[in-house]
Each structure stands twice: as C-alpha cells, then as structure tokens.
Amino acid sequence: MREENKMSMAARLTGGALALCLGLILPMNARAVEQKKAATPTPLDAGELYAIYADKTWTWDTGGGRFIGEDRRFVAWVNDGGKQSFAEGRWVVDDFGQMCMRATWTNNEGAARASTCFGHRRIGNTIYQRRQPNGDWYVFRHASTKADDEFRKLVPADTVSLKAKELKQVLATGK
Numbered sequence: 060m061r062e063e064n065k066m067s068m069a070a071r072l073t074g075g076a077l078a079l080c081l082g083l084i085l086p087m088n089a090r091a092v093e094q095k096k097a098a099t100p101t102p103l104d105a106g107e108l109y110a111i112y113a114d115k116t117w118t119w120d121t122g123g124g125r126f127i128g129e130d131r132r133f134v135a136w137v138n139d140g141g142k143q144s145f146a147e148g149r150w151v152v153d154d155f156g157q158m159c160m161r162a163t164w165t166n167n168e169g170a171a172r173a174s175t176c177f178g179h180r181r182i183g184n185t186i187y188q189r190r191q192p193n194g195d196w197y198v199f200r201h202a203s204t205k206a207d208d209e210f211r212k213l214v215p216a217d218t219v220s221l222k223a224k225e226l227k228q229v230l231a232t233g234k
Contacts, residue, residue, distance in 0.1 A: 100180035102156025109152055115213040123219045124160060126150050133160050136223040145223035156180055167230060
C-alpha cells in the first residue's frame with residue numbers, strides 16, 4: 060500500500076506540475092497570439108490618405124510636390140544639380156493604402172509621363188510607407204511624431220506651384 064501511495068503521490072505531483080506549466084504557458088501563448096494579431100499591418104483607407112496629403116506640399120531635397128485637394132491636381136518642381144523640371148498631373152488614393160502621383164514631367168529636353176506610387180500601412184498608431192512596388196517599408200509617422208518623420212515633410216505652404224509655373228513659361232518661350 061505504501062508503494063501505491065508513493066505512485067499516487069508521484070502522479071499527483073507530476074500532474075500538478077503539468078497543470079502549473081500549462082497554466083503559465085497557455086496564457087502567454089494567448090497573449091502572444093493577441094499581440095501578433097494587433098501587430099498585423101492594415102492599409103490606410105482613401106479618406107485617411109486624403110487627409111494626410113490634401114493641400115500639402117511634400118518637400119524634397121531638390122524641390123517638392125503639391126497635392127491640391129480640388130480636383131486632386133498635382134504640381135511639382137525640382138532643381139537637381141541645376142537641371143530644373145516641373146510636373147503637372149493628378150494624385151489618387153485608394154482603400155488599399157496606396158497614393159499615386161501621375162504626372163507629365165517637363166524639362167528643357169522634353170516631356171515624359173510618370174506614375175509614382177507609395178503604399179501606406181498602420182500598425183497601432185504608427186504609419187509605415189514604401190515606394191511601390193518593391194521599396195523597403197520605413198516609419199512614415201511614429202505614434203508620437205518625431206522630428207525626422209517623413210510625414211513632417213508635408214507642409215501646408217505651397218512652395219512649388221509658382222516655381223513650376225515660372226519654369227513652364229520659360230520653357231514655353233524657349234529661353
């Protein structure tokens with residue numbers, strides 16, 4: 060009978076230890092699954108993208124692009140090492156997190172159509188962006204905006220439309 064009690068006691072200890080381990084592990088796994096679900100990137104919708112870009116200028120090292128809310132017109136101007144060009148076209152957004160600039164770029168050598176798109180995804184309150192189709196994802200806007208967020212380069216001031224208009228006039232007159 061003592062052998063049975065020893066076996067019974069060993070079985071109870073083993074069972075208790077197993078129950079304790081499962082009691083600790085299962086909630087941890089459930090929490091990990093929950094966190095993984097929460098970390099799934101979701102695309103921004105068209106309304107969110109419109110709110111980010113409409114009536115803003117995206118400033119670049121060489122110039123910038125203006126996203127005009129009315130008729131979703133797009134105007135850009137760049138001066139890359141003394142070579143100026145301007146663009147006129149449209150910008151579009153969709154519910155799959157994509158914003159595209161579709162424009163004709165013109166310089167003193169001629170004109171060419173171009174379409175450049177960026178994808179946008181959110182994880183929590185952080186927005187990620189990449190150039191489509193194969194760019195690397197990077198933080199576009201941190202949950203608490205930081206000074207070096209790309210988002211901060213979108214400014215209300217129109218710093219490009221006048222320059223684009225002037226360059227267009229110069230190129231039209233052949234000067």
